[in-house]
Amino acid sequence: MRLMPIISAILVTVALYFIIVQRDQLMAFARGETVEEVQAKTAADEATAEDDGGLVTDGEIEIGRVKVVALASQTQTIDDAVVLRGRTEAARTVEVRAETSGQVISEPLPKGSTVEEGDVLCELDPGTRTASLEEAQGRLAEARARLPESRARIPEAEAGRAEAESRVAEAEARVAEARARLSEAQINYNAASRLSEDGYTSETQLANAEAALESARASVSSAQATLVAASAGVASAEAGIEGAQAGVEGAQATIQSAQASVAAAEREITRLTITAPFGGLTETDTAERGSLVQVGGLCATIIQLEPIRLVGFVPEANVSKIHIGATAGARLSSGQDVRGEVTFVSRSADEMTRTFRIEVTVPNEDLSISDGETAEILIQADGRDAHLVPQSALTLNDEGELGVRTVADDRTALFMPARMVRDSADGVWLTGLPDQVDIIVVGQEYVTDGVPVEPTYREADG
Structure with missing residues (x-):
């Protein structure tokens, strides 16, 4: 067997x-x-x-060459894109907090409620704030009533100053008159004194002249004292005017202080009603009725999802390709496709990852997109030149490098490395090749570099 x-x-x-x-x-x-x-x-x-030189011919085909099919390819400009992973982010997120303390007297809104700008979120008990406002308003009315009285004192003080100034003029006239009499008495006394020395006048006449001189001097002193008193009256009147003006200014300051007190009391009352700063959704329940809220206490968290942002981080090698206003699309983790435009490109790289933050604004009128969803973002960039070849034309060299085999000028096979930038239904787009190149699309796996080939050309698709 x-x-x-x-x-x-x-x-x-x-x-x-x-x-x-x-x-x-x-x-x-x-x-x-x-x-x-x-x-x-x-x-x-x-x-x-x-x-025959080592080759046997059969008509026009050289039997020593390998028959291949080649594509005469010319570069084409295609739209480029930057692909990155990111997430959705609410346009605005705000924690609405109390600016004053008080007990909540409003019913709470459940989380997920839709609110518009100005809607009441929390209402606090006013307590004694209304009485404080009325007191401030009373002080304001009292201060305003005092202002006309203070202003009326200014004309009275000005009239007193005018009267004092007229007294000064009268006193100055009396001083001038007294000085004239003094001058006359001095002349008479001098004349009587010389005559008395020569024996032409009596002692009585000399004594009378001397008495008249002393009387004139006394009149001058009295007139000067009256002038000083009149000047003091003017100064007193001016001080009265300044006092009246100060009274007006004080009344006005009191009014301003009272107005500030009224405004503060009114502002304190408006703080009792906490409203939504913008339209959106409540992310948390509002403060419970009966709870005590302190200054800075949380009333509610509001998020705005219309529009919504797509946030991603671009490597520094690609950030120069993106500009504000560029069209962008994304596929969310839910499978939904969205479109928008770039509205922000950071100018400062993250210190740890050396990437740049970008933001894409996307409409979300039906609020179907939530905050925090994972998204694959595709951002349109400047175009580039590439060759469209069938995917079957791709091959590897001995080092495992991706590329294509081409027909060299001497009609031999030549491997050229290439980089695939996009895949499409018509083939793959390659860069790294010359602008014009003959790419072997059939038979590339049966030849190596330097092998003679006999190409048959076909037209490019599309």
Whole structure:
């Protein structure tokens, strides 16, 4: 039983030997030719090949070249894009907090409620704030009532100053008159004194002249004292005017202080009603009725989802390709496709990742997009030149580098590395190749660099 497999193996080996090694002799035997005829024909073929330069031609096709199909490719400009992963982010998120303390007297809104700008979120108990406002308003009315009285004192003070100024003028006239009399009395006294020395006048006349001189001097002193008193009256009147003006200013300051108190009391009352700063959704329940809210206490958290932002981080190598206003699209984790435009490109890189934050604004009128969803973002960038080739034309060289085999100028196969930038239904787009190149699309796996090829060209698709 073991002998039959051995015999079968020997027979198969002999058959393969004749088919592979002695193929020519076997074919000649099948045609009825002798071994000498086969050897003579082979020698003749080799001699003919040497005369033709090593290639045997059959019409216009060189039998020594490998037939391939090539594509005469020309670069085309395609739209480029930057792809990155990101997330959705609410346009605005605000924690609405109390600006004053008080007990909540309004019913709470549940989380997820839709609110518009100005809607009441929390209402606080006014307490004594209304009474404080009324008190401030009373002080304001009192201060305003005092202002006319203070203003009326100014004309009275000005009238007193005018009267004092007239007294000054009268006193100055009296001083001038007294000085004139003093001058006359001095002249009379001097004359009487000289006459008395010569014996032409009596002692009585000299004494009278001296008495008149002293009386004139006394009149001058009295007139000057009256002038000083009148001047003091003017100064007092001016001080009265300044006092009246100060009274007006004080009344006005009191009014301003009272107005500030009224405004503060009114502002304190308006703080009792906490409203939504913008339209959106409540992310948390509003403060519970009866709870005590302190200054800075949380009333509610509001988020705005219309429009919504797509946030991603771009490597520094691609940030120069993105500009504000560029069209962008994204596919969310839910499978929803959205479109928008770039509204922000950061000018400062993250210190840890060296990436730049970008924001894409997307409409969200139906609020179907939530905050925090994962998104694959595609941002349109400046176009680039590339070749469109069938995906089957791609091959690898001995180093495992991706590229295509091309027809060189000497009609030999030549591998060229390339980089795939996009995949489409019509093929793949490659960069890194010359602007014009003949790419082998059929037969590239059967040739290596330097192998002669006979290309047949086909037209490019599209």
